[in-house]
Structure formats: structure tokens, C-alpha cells
Amino acid sequence: MLLGNGNPLDSTTLADGRHQAVWENPHPTPCYLFALVAGALDSVSRDIVTGDGHAVRLAVWAAPDDVPRCGFALDATERALRWDEQRFGRYYDLSQFNIVAAQDFTMGAMENKGLNIFNARFILADQDTATDADYLGIESVIGHEYFHNWSGNRVTLRDWFQLSLKEGLTVFRDQEFTSDMHSRAVKRIEDVRLLRARQFAEDAGALAHPVRPPEYREINNFYTLTVYEKGAEIVRMLHTLLGEATFRAGMDRYFADNDGRAATVEDFLHAHEAASGRDLSQFARWYSQAGTPRLHVHRHWEGGCFRLRIEQTAPTIAGHSGPQPLQMPLRYVLYDASGAALDVAPDGGDGSGLVVLDRASHELVFNGLDAAPLPAFNQGFSAPVKLHCDYTPAELATLARIERDPFNRWDALQQLAKAVLLRQFPDPHDAGAALSDAIGALLDDDAADPAFVAECLALPDFDTLADAVDIIDVDALLAAREDMLDLLAEDHVERLQRRYEALASVAAGGIDGAAIAARALRNTCLSWISRLDPTAALASEQFAAATNMTDRLGALRVLVRFDAPGKAEALAQFQQRYRDDALVTDKWLTLVASRPQPEAIDEVRALLDSSWWIPTNPNRVRAVLGSFARLNPVAFHRADGAGYALLVEQLPRLDAVNPQVAARLIGAFESHARLLGSRAALARSALVRLRAGVHSRDAQDLLKRLLA
Ligand code: ASP
Ligand code: ZN
Numbered sequence: 001m002l003l004g005n006g007n008p009l010d011s012t013t014l015a016d017g018r019h020q021a022v023w024e025n026p027h028p029t030p031c032y033l034f035a036l037v038a039g040a041l042d043s044v045s046r047d048i049v050t051g052d053g054h055a056v057r058l059a060v061w062a063a064p065d066d067v068p069r070c071g072f073a074l075d076a077t078e079r080a081l082r083w084d085e086q087r088f089g090r091y092y093d094l095s096q097f098n099i100v101a102a103q104d105f106t107m108g109a110m111e112n113k114g115l116n117i118f119n120a121r122f123i124l125a126d127q128d129t130a131t132d133a134d135y136l137g138i139e140s141v142i143g144h145e146y147f148h149n150w151s152g153n154r155v156t157l158r159d160w161f162q163l164s165l166k167e168g169l170t171v172f173r174d175q176e177f178t179s180d181m182h183s184r185a186v187k188r189i190e191d192v193r194l195l196r197a198r199q200f201a202e203d204a205g206a207l208a209h210p211v212r213p214p215e216y217r218e219i220n221n222f223y224t225l226t227v228y229e230k231g232a233e234i235v236r237m238l239h240t241l242l243g244e245a246t247f248r249a250g251m252d253r254y255f256a257d258n259d260g261r262a263a264t265v266e267d268f269l270h271a272h273e274a275a276s277g278r279d280l281s282q283f284a285r286w287y288s289q290a291g292t293p294r295l296h297v298h299r300h301w302e303g304g305c306f307r308l309r310i311e312q313t314a315p316t317i318a319g320h321s322g323p324q325p326l327q328m329p330l331r332y333v334l335y336d337a338s339g340a341a342l343d344v345a346p347d348g349g350d351g352s353g354l355v356v357l358d359r360a361s362h363e364l365v366f367n368g369l370d371a372a373p374l375p376a377f378n379q380g381f382s383a384p385v386k387l388h389c390d391y392t393p394a395e396l397a398t399l400a401r402i403e404r405d406p407f408n409r410w411d412a413l414q415q416l417a418k419a420v421l422l423r424q425f426p427d428p429h430d431a432g433a434a435l436s437d438a439i440g441a442l443l444d445d446d447a448a449d450p451a452f453v454a455e456c457l458a459l460p461d462f463d464t465l466a467d468a469v470d471i472i473d474v475d476a477l478l479a480a481r482e483d484m485l486d487l488l489a490e491d492h493v494e495r496l497q498r499r500y501e502a503l504a505s506v507a508a509g510g511i512d513g514a515a516i517a518a519r520a521l522r523n524t525c526l527s528w529i530s531r532l533d534p535t536a537a538l539a540s541e542q543f544a545a546a547t548n549m550t551d552r553l554g555a556l557r558v559l560v561r562f563d564a565p566g567k568a569e570a571l572a573q574f575q576q577r578y579r580d581d582a583l584v585t586d587k588w589l590t591l592v593a594s595r596p597q598p599e600a601i602d603e604v605r606a607l608l609d610s611s612w613w614i615p616t617n618p619n620r621v622r623a624v625l626g627s628f629a630r631l632n633p634v635a636f637h638r639a640d641g642a643g644y645a646l647l648v649e650q651l652p653r654l655d656a657v658n659p660q661v662a663a664r665l666i667g668a669f670e671s672h673a674r675l676l677g678s679r680a681a682l683a684r685s686a687l688v689r690l691r692a693g694v695h696s697r698d699a700q701d702l703l704k705r706l707l708a
Contacts, residue, residue: 001061003037005029005113007095025113027093028260030156035112037100042067044074050092051085060123062101069124072511073099073138080143083177088251090150099123099142103582106618106660107223109141111148118145121583121619127548129584132516134549139181144174150255158262160219164211164287165265167223168231172239175232182513185406189455192381192407195233197463199225200386203292204467205670206706208317212265212287217701220660226290233384234286240329240382241283241356242276250275282327282358291315293326295357297389301372306334308364308375312357318708327358328383331405334366334373339402342373354382374398376412379405391415393431397438400456410456413438417459418468421480432484436491443495450503451517454524459485462633466671473676474637478596489528500525500538508547516550523554527561534562543570553587560591585612586623593624594631601635601642604628608650615654618661625650629668636668637675641682644669648686652693659696666690666702 002011006025014020044067045059058077060070077099084090094114101123109118122141125134151173152166179187202208202225211231213222239247250272258267265287269280293314300307310330314323331354334342345351346364355364366373376399378387391399396419399412416435425431442453462481466472489496503522509515530539543555543566556574559567571588578584589612593604607613607624614620629636629647636643647665655662672683684707691703 001037001039001041001043003035003061003098003100003115005034005115007114025094027113027154029113029153030262033111033113033153033156035110035115035117037061037098037115037117040064041100043098044070046074046078048078048081050081052091054092055095056081056092057096059096060099060101062120062123063103066101066120066124069126069129070101072125072135073101073123073142076139076142077146079139079181080146080177083143083180084147084150084173087176087180088150088173088248090147090255092149093154097146099145103619104617106658109145111145111152113149113153116145119619121586124583127510129549129578129581131550131553131587132511132519135511136178136182136516140174140178143177144170147173147177154260155255155258156262158264160216160222161212161214162264163219163222164227164231164234165263165268167228168211168233169235169268171228171232172235175236183449183451183517185410186449186451186455188380188407189410189452191229191232192411193455193458193464195225195229195384196467197461199229200292200467201463201671202226203230203290204315206673206708207667207670207702208290208320210288210290210320214288217704218663218697220698221663221701230384233381237286237329237383238272238280238283240331240354242272242278246276247272282325285324285326289314289323289326290317290320291323293323293328293383293385295330295377295383295385295387297375297377297387299372299375299389304367304369306366306369306372308332308366310355310357310362310364312360312362325358325360327356328385330355330357330377331379331382332364332375332377333379333404334369334375335398335402336373337371339398341404342369344369353379357383376403376405376408378411379403379408381407381411393419393425393427393434397434400438401441406452410452413442413456414460414464417484418465421460421465421477421484422468423480432487435484436488439488440492440495443492443499446502449517450499450521451513454517454520457521457524457528466674470674471676472671472674474633474679475639478634485528485531489532493529493532496525496529500529507551519548519550519554523551526554527558530558530562530564534564537566539564540566540570549584549587553591556588557591560595563595563597582617582619586619589620589623590627590631593627596632596634598635598638600628600632601638601646604635604646615650616657618658621654621658621661621665625654625665629665637679639679641679641686644683644686648690648693651690651699655694655696655699659698662694662696663698663702666694666699666706669706672706 002019002021004023006023009024010022012020041061042064043059043061045057047057049055060073062070081092097114099116099118101118101120103120105119109122122138125138147170151169157165175191209226211226216222253275254268254271257271269284273280291314293312296311298309312325316322333353336342344366346366374395393416396412396416400409403409419425420431420435442456462477465477500522503518506514507518507522539555539558542551546552556570559570574588651662669683669687672680687703687706
């Protein structure tokens with residue numbers, strides 16, 4: 001097969017037996033979107049007609065053995081195409097749309113014109129080999145790359161400084177696609193969880209940069225959470241400020257005015273200014289100011305008057321100019337004592353529940369109330385900020401129960417758990433009890449979406465906690481988290497068992513929302529139950545009986561995580577069963593490399609000496625070393641520095657093979673300067689040693705910034 005950009009014109013076999021294919025691309029296309037694929041590939045395909053009447057053949061290509069696992073990707077492609085027609089009025093513009101799955105691929109996927117190239121992990125799926133998360137990931141990445149056809153390809157970038165113009169916008173579009181296809185609340189929770197755990201850390205660490213960086217030495221180092229995820233948050237704020245209809249008009253204008261051109265962030269904002277009649281010059285600061293803004297809310301109740309003073313500050317980032325107030329939409333609701341939302345407007349404002357902040361300090365004044373209400377903020381995470389209000393544990397527990405916005409119910413619980421873990425309440429016992437009661441109520445709520453309950457039970461992770469403190473005391477944070485999980489599991493073991501059993505029959509279903517949600521909660525319950533008694537047989541039984549990868553891997557994760565009896569046997573069985581499947585092999589390697597024990601280092605060393613280790617395969621490197629450095633703070637941050645040493649030892653060889661993959665791993669050191677005690681010095685000296693061993697521009701750029 002020979003595939004290229006554009007429309008196929010001709011394909012022949014030449015006299016000498018070679019193949020010739022002629023493709024013509026009618027659209028102006030920048031060179032980074034050129035692609036050519038040649039190989040012994042097979043495909044699944046489907047002929048469709050676009051909403052504006054053009055015939056298109058959709059095809060997903062892979063090595064012949066992999067083709068039976070391409071059907072879901074093909075379905076997802078058609079869903080993405082239809083969604084972009086309906087939600088954004090964007091139609092496909094060639095006679096073919098080809099997607100190719102590659103087993104060795106550095107990124108997730110790439111939007112080459114009419115010929116998207118994919119990491120096979122975002123294409124191949126069946127229930128025996130892919131988890132529910134894999135399925136959702138496939139749909140979302142298929143959507144992302146497809147949506148680039150307009151946001152990136154038809155309208156492309158003037159220069160790489162504008163990278164977020166296509167990436168932030170396209171992430172926003174793929175987030176909306178997933179939200180429209182599945183649970184909007186669960187999608188928002190997952191995206192904000194990632195933003196808080198990883199983007200906030202990036203924005204506070206040595207690699208902090210604005211969404212539009214003012215300079216770069218190696219642009220590959222700017223395919224970051226800030227450019228992608230914070231960039232998407234900026235587009236989302238614009239959507240919130242303008243409303244769906246005006247935003248859509250602005251998007252139509254942007255596409256119409258810039259079609260076939262190389263655009264800038266200014267072009268994007270101008271189109272929205274023209275459509276809305278708004279001045280977005282202050283809003284534009286979001287693109288040039290690094291660091292996560294903070295909002296401090298102060299409440300005053302006196303004589304029937306309720307005042308909210310909202311103060312906006314931003315951190316000063318070394319090497320960047322001083323922060324200025326940003327414009328942002330903040331949603332809020334006031335609740336009365338019965339838990340009902342009050343229909344009130346602040347003095348001089350409207351009752352929309354949306355305030356646009358643009359100054360260092362903003363006051364909302366409400367008159368005529370009988371009693372002090374309970375305010376709630378940032379529904380749906382309308383602004384990507386760290387918001388602080390001096391809530392009591394009881395107030396947060398109340399919000400976790402009464403908030404109309406499910407995202408905020410989840411967030412109230414996260415805030416409560418975080419403050420308990422960081423011992424921020426005067427009465428820790430009382431606060432812990434409030435948290436436990438809230439968890440109990442959620443587990444009793446059979447009407448709530450089980451996927452939502454599972455999200456609520458996933459308490460703030462290490463990265464999120466580390467982001468909330470100035471100095472990272474690794475041992476204290478990890479211990480607090482483990483202790484709290486033990487306590488909560490003990491408090492609710494019967495509830496967990498009941499839900500685990502009651503959800504069994506729904507969880508046995510296929511790839512549908514109800515079954516996926518049931519499996520999510522069941523596997524969370526399994527993990528909590530097993531932490532109380534790792535010798536119990538529940539995980540082994542689930543492993544043996546599993547009919548899908550989500551349950552099989554969920555059980556294996558628990559067995560590995562708690563070093564349970566049956567672990568070695570299950571691992572061996574899993575290894576054997578999937579030994580010829582690289583993507584599934586990556587899954588057990590990830591579990592071993594992220595086992596939260598200091599000795600995991602020895603197991604990682606053993607893997608690096610085994611035939612499982614393939615340093616030229618990006619997925620394999622991420623499964624072993626990426627999981628170790630990013631998902632295993634216990635081992636990576638081992639007090640003797642052995643975790644840092646292990647990573648730094650491997651990097652020179654990886655940097656010689658694939659600088660982009662190596663650079664991602666170096667990024668695991670982004671917060672090294674905030675580590676408590678000797679860890680900071682150990683991490684720094686590991687980086688200093690590394691300087692002599694890595695020669696790529698990618699690695700040298702990162703080291704320069706990390707050691708500045
Ligand atoms: N542009 C790709 C994406 O975000 C990433 C890459 O450059 O490969 O979809
Ligand atoms: Zn992209």
C-alpha cells in the first residue's frame with residue numbers, strides 16, 4: 001500500500017514489480033503535515049456521504065494481524081466526522097480519510113492531511129485486550145486528530161509560537177466531543193484532575209512557560225500540558241464568556257477569514273471580537289502570562305448584607321514579567337440553609353450566577369437575605385485557578401451533597417480530602433469524620449452514576465498534594481494518603497462489598513456507558529477492600545473470572561499493588577497469555593514499574609536487563625521508565641536517591657535513540673527544587689551528572705532550564 005496526502009488519482013504496478021501511486025492534495029498544506037506511508041497494510045473501511053453531499057471513504061490501516069481490532073476506531077472516526085458537522089458546521093474536504101496504526105510512534109498521533117498517523121495504542125481495541133479507558137482514549141484521540149483538519153490544517157499556524165492556536169483549540173474540541181458522547185461531568189472531572197495534578201505543577205516548576213511561549217530553543221519541548229490543556233481552558237473560558245451561540249459565530253468567522261492561511265492567536269481573538277463586539281485585549285493576557293492564578297474569597301455577613309470579596313493574585317515566575325490581573329468568568333451559587341439555590345442578584349449585577357473578574361479585587365454584595373448563605377464557586381471549573389475560601393469541613397461536606405453541579409460536588413470532596421490530608425483544619429478528627437460521612441453517603445446513593453462515585457472515591461493523588469504545598473515532604477504526603485485510605489476503607493467495608501456485588505451483573509456488559517461505569521466503581525471497591533486484607537481471595541477470583549481487560553487488569557493491579565498471594569501466578573499467566581501483544585505487555589510492565597514500594601527499583605532494574613526492554617520502542621520506554629518516574633513517587637523519590645540515579649543512568653542511551661522520548665522523562669524532575677531535605681540535592685546532582693551524558697538539543701534545553 002502506498003498512501004499520501006490528498007485524493008488518490010492513480011495506482012499501478014510498474015513493469016519491474018514496484019508499485020506506483022499518485023496523490024493530489026488540492027488544499028494549501030504546510031510541510032509539517034506532509035506524510036507518506038508505504039507498507040504491507042490492510043484496512044477496514046466504510047463509504048459515507050458528508051452532510052454537504054460529498055462521498056468519502058473512511059479507512060483505518062494496520063498490519064494485517066491487527067486489522068480485526070480496528071473496527072472501534074473506524075466507528076469513532078465516523079462519530080467524530082458527524083459531530084464536527086453538527087456542532088461546528090465543519091465538513092470533510094477530501095475523497096478519502098485514512099488513518100494508519102504504527103507500533104513505533106513517539107507521540108499519541110499526528111494530524112497529517114487526509115492521512116493521520118497513529119500510535120497503535122490509540123487504534124487497536126477489543127474487549128480481550130483493551131480497557132474501558134483505552135476505548136475512551138481511542139475515541140478522544142481519533143476525534144482530536146480528525147478535528148485538526150479544520151483547526152490546524154485548513155487554518156494553520158504562522159509559526160510555532162502559535163502552537164496552542166491549534167492544540168489548545170483542538171483539545172477543547174475533543175473535550176466537547178467526549179462530553180457530548182458520554183458523561184459531561186465525568187469528562188470534566190477527569191480533565192481537571194489532570195490539569196491540577198500535572199499542568200499546575202508544570203506552571204509552578206522550573207519549566208513554567210506561558211501558553212504562547214515568547215522564545216524556545218527546541219519546540220518539541222513545548223508539546224506540553226500548558227500549551228495543550230491550559231490552552232484548552234482558555235478557549236473554554238472564551239466559550240463561557242460568549243455563550244455557545246456567539247462562540248460558534250466567532251468560530252465560523254475564524255474559519256472563514258483564515259481558511260487556507262497561516263494564522264496567529266490574534267487572528268483567533270479578532271474573529272471572536274468581531275462576532276461578539278467584545279474587547280478581548282485583557283483576556284489575551286492568558287496567552288502570555290505563566291503561572292496559575294489564585295482567587296481568595298472573603299465572606300462577610302452583617303445586618304442582612306452578604307459580601308463576597310474576591311482577590312486575584314498570581315505567582316511571580318522567575319524570568320517572566322510581573323503578573324497582571326486576568327479577565328476570567330467565575331460561576332457561583334448561593335445556597336440557603338435548606339440546601340436550595342437562592343435566586344438573587346448582587347448589587348449592580350444580574351442573576352446569571354456568572355461574574356467576570358478583571359481586577360485585583362472584586363466585590364459582590366447581596367442584600368435582603370434572611371440568613372448568611374453558603375456560597376459555592378467555580379462550577380464546572382469555569383476558570384482554571386486555585387480558589388480558596390475559608391470553608392469549614394461541615395460546609396464542604398454540605399456542598400458535596402447539595403451542589404447542583406456534579407463537578408462541584410466532586411470538587412467539594414476533593415477540597416475536603418486535601419485539607420484533611422494536609423492537616424489544614426483546627427479539628428482534624430472532626431474533619432476526617434465529615435469526609436468519611438460524605439463518602440458513606442455517596443456509596444449508599446444507588447441513584448448516582450457509578451462512574452461519578454468512582455471519581456469521588458479517587459482522592460487527590462501525590463502530584464495534586466505536592467502542588468498544594470511550598471516544600472514537598474514526600475514521606476509525609478505519601479503516608480498521610482495511605483493512612484487516610486486505610487481508615488476510609490475500614491469505615492465503609494460493608495458498603496464497598498455491597499456495591500461490588502450489586503454491580504456485578506451490569507459490569508458484565510460490553511462497551512456501553514452503564515457497564516463501563518459499573519466496572520469503574522467495582523474496581524475502585526475491589527482496591528479499597530483489598531487494602532484491608534490483601535490475603536483475601538476477591539482479587540484472584542476476579543482475575544480468574546474476568547471476561548474483559550478492564551476487570552482482568554483491575555484485579556492484577558490490586559494483586560501487584562498489595563503484593564497479595566497469587567500475585568506471581570497471575571502475573572506469569574498474564575505475561576504468557578499476551579506475550580506476543582506489545583500493547584498489553586506494556587500494561588503489566590506499567591503495573592510492576594509503578595508498584596508503590598521502595599523495592600520496585602530492583603524490579604525495574606530486572607526489567608531493564610530482560611528481553612522485555614526495548615529502548616527503541618517509545619511505548620515500551622514509557623511503560624517501564626515513564627511509569628516509574630511519573631506514577632511511582634515512592635520508588636522514584638526514594639530517600640537514598642536510587643530512583644533518580646536509575647533514571648539518569650538510562651537517559652544517555654535513550655537520548656541518542658529518541659531525544660523527544662528522553663526529554664519527557666527528564667521532565668519528571670520539574671519540581672526538584674521544591675523537594676524537602678536531601679532529596680533536592682540528590683535530584684540536582686543527578687541532573688548535573690546527566691549534563692555530560694546527553695547531547696540532543698531537547699535534553700540540553702531542559703537541563704539548562706531545570707538547573708537555572
Ligand atoms: N500534533 C499532534 C497532536 O497533538 C502531536 C504531534 O505533533 O505528533 O495531535
Ligand atoms: Zn493536536
